[in-house]
Amino acid sequence: MGHREDLLEGAKRCLLEKGFVRTTARDIVKESGTNLASIGYHYGSKDALLTRAFVELVQEWGEKFDSPVARDAEPGGSLDRFHSVWARMLESFEDYRPVWAASMEIVTQGERVPELRDLMAKAQIEGRSGLVAMFTGQDEETLDERTVKALGGFYQALLNGLMVQWLFDPASASTADDLTEGLRRVIAGVREAK
Template sequence: MDRVAPKEAGGYRDRLLAGAVACLQEKGYARTTARDLVTASGTNLASIGYHFGGKDALLNEAIAAVFEQWTARVEHSMFDSRPATPREMLERAMTALVDVFEDLGPQLVLCVEGYPAALREPVLRQKLAEAYARGRAAGTDMIRRAADQLGVELPMAPEVLVSVLIAISDGLMLQWLLDPAATPDARQVVDTLATLSAFIA
């Protein structure tokens, strides 16, 4: 995932978001203070209230932004080169979802730490639910676009397929954080899905 140096980003809003991501990765949701955000972003306390309404709203927005950047990365992986077979398209998607864990280590921790915080913070819960909804909608559009490019008919509702792929990615993310060596890669995931499909058909 691309990183933006907070003090080199565009306006105050972008700098605050980048600084919030950096603070969340370093300190976590509960331990990040408004002064931490100001220091990391090179802004001031008033700018937090002006652009986001408060510290918690800024942190919530930063967590949601990380999810959306990941979705954009998947889309880029799927469509940045020539049309492929359905299996190759799935491998591209799973590569962008699974084979990036090592590169995204701090962001993964940030994402996971957002879940328990969301259970106690209704606004954050809503933000994450909206981020997932946008991710599912984007994924559905990607699948329909891929099917059109490949000239194939989808065997199931794309919304269901996207939800299952997200669930696989999220589950593997948790496994990778605990034991990277024991976590299957994208090709193994696709091989397993293909084998399972043939077995239960």
Template sequence: MSRTELGGYRERLLAAAVNCLQEKGYARTTARDLVAASGTNLASIGYHFGGKDALLNEAIVSAYDAWIEHVEESVFGGPLAGPREMLERAMVALVDVFAEMRPQLVLAVEAYPAALREELLRAKLAAVYGRARQAGIDMINRAAAELGVELPFAPEALISVLIAISDGLMIQWLLDPESTPDAHQVVEALAALSAFIA
């Protein structure tokens, strides 16, 4: 396969970084691993990203961004019957994909400790969470407009809570998949909680 068919060096390095992160983890991925997996050279890492860590950070961010896009496509993949259906679709895209996305989940969890020690990665992940929150807010506003309903709340806090639920379930699933609720159970629990505290 020619270089053109494989894509440019930058794209190949990013794809290789995602693969290496999923297979080896953040701390164990070396620049040589990235070069071998991408079919590029050491100089191309510095040229396109400034260094190995910057490349790995960018790969982590791209994995998060892809997940955000997946959720939005799932929510609006067909007509919505109501707010509960929107929540169910979002939860399916966030929770019921854990088995097929296991390598990405491990990558996400491994990014947290690295971000605690590396300021640039922490800033990039904070920005990703900001984009995720904004995407969620936009989805709620779009759904409300499509359904012709007025929101009885500001969506900002709700989105942060839903992200926290998804992140928490992701960690639980990685440790004990059999005991982790699925999307339907999550929605049922949220509905029961809402009725209980109303």
């Protein structure tokens, strides 16, 4: 591994142990066995490096529970698929608690660090297309911009809200059953309103 990869892996470990706000450039250097100048050379800033590390941790989380077998178990777009995806996500939340806590720190830092806000805005769009693919079974490359924004944004809003609920109190947070029943009720309400 080169300095770039070492820095990224070190930043991931720091995020999980210390979080976004408490991690210093020196922490990353110590954890990665590199030097301070490497951060600027490869990533531009400590915040940019930590943001990239965060994005990769979230991607690793998504890959962990979104296996091809799980994707093919229920038809894309079905209530069964909706329930199954949320159930798998919730099962992984405890292991990834430090990632979700770091995401809350990153949200609060966005106003102070415009570079961070820009990087996270790009990552948010990528995340939306991944969520659409998980819930619908569609290939990310085939998704049009409107689908990513509307449907991906819907799933992302649910995920972010669930993450906040879960960080505050996992015992009272919505379950996959709750979310699925909520969606059933929304669908029924729309049908009745017609």
